[in-house]
Amino acid sequence: MEDELIELLNTLSYPVLRQGSLSPTAKYPDTFITFWNNETIEHSAYDNESVSEDIDFDVNVYSNNPTTTYDLLDNIKVLLKNNNWVIYDRGHDVASDEVSHTGRGISIAYLNNI
Amino acid sequence: MGRFKCKLEFDGVLSVLNKIESMNINKNDACEKALITSKRLVNDKLYKDTNKSNFPASGKYSHGQLKKSIDNDYSVSWQGMCCSIKIGYDFLVSGVESVFLMYGTPRMNPARKLKSDIYGAKTRKDIRIAQKRTFMKIIERSN
Numbered sequence: 319m320e321d322e323l324i325e326l327l328n329t330l331s332y333p334v335l336r337q338g339s340l341s342p343t344a345k346y347p348d349t350f351i352t353f354w355n356n357e358t359i360e361h362s363a364y365d366n367e368s369v370s371e372d373i374d375f376d377v378n379v380y381s382n383n384p385t386t387t388y389d390l391l392d393n394i395k396v397l398l399k400n401n402n403w404v405i406y407d408r409g410h411d412v413a414s415d416e417v418s419h420t421g422r423g424i425s426i427a428y429l430n431n432i
Numbered sequence: 433m434g435r436f437k438c439k440l441e442f443d444g445v446l447s448v449l450n451k452i453e454s455m456n457i458n459k460n461d462a463c464e465k466a467l468i469t470s471k472r473l474v475n476d477k478l479y480k481d482t483n484k485s486n487f488p489a490s491g492k493y494s495h496g497q498l499k500k501s502i503d504n505d506y507s508v509s510w511q512g513m514c515c516s517i518k519i520g521y522d523f524l525v526s527g528v529e530s531v532f533l534m535y536g537t538p539r540m541n542p543a544r545k546l547k548s549d550i551y552g553a554k555t556r557k558d559i560r561i562a563q564k565r566t567f568m569k570i571i572e573r574s575n
């Protein structure tokens with residue numbers, strides 16, 4: 319599902335990176351999206367085989383324009399909801415390495431039938 | 433991120449509470465004990481895992497402030513019929529250090545262990561088991 323999530327986020331035409339993957343010397347893009355897979359746990363099993371799994375991600379937006387941060391995050395929520403993702407944490411602040419950028423994130427989950 | 437509130441929830445919680453009420457045990461005290469047990473469980477995990485090996489750069493920049501900020505206030509607050517207890521790190525002591533660590537930054541991976549100790553599925557499962565055991569013990573002692 320990670321690939322599907324990245325593909326979805328890429329439709330918004332901003333760089334999509336894994337949280338923590340920006341090198342210490344790389345410059346922050348003006349606006350970008352990061353993601354992180356918190357956990358993937360078995361939801362149900364039958365006959366000793368996993369049947370479905372809960373996949374939990376954080377998706378964050380960073381921008382040097384606070385309005386863009388909030389607006390883009392709202393667009394992401396709509397996009398993900400339309401693609402069957404559950405947004406169980408609808409917004410929290412996240413820390414930014416650069417004082418020029420504001421960060422805000424959501425936590426999402428997907429019930430994947432294996 | 434504020435302090436996460438640990439909820440009283442497990443399968444059959446209503447029937448257990450009804451049983452407690454029918455035995456004339458103080459329901460509110462029982463709920464408080466269950467929440468306190470839940471908080472002890474989470475705090476044990478946090479004390480164990482808030483160490484340099486779980487921090488970025490192997491804790492090179494750690495000064496021990498985060499561990500000191502683990503919330504040790506076991507008071508249960510009531511709002512009408514609803515009781516709650518706060519768990520996690522106290523922002524007044526450690527500031528937003530826990531936010532940096534749990535959610536990471538574009539240049540720093542999240543500290544997964546710390547986040548899962550509070551929010552993780554295993555922790556939520558352990559809490560449900562601990563709460564149910566607390567209520568069962570209360571019922572057994574009254575028999």
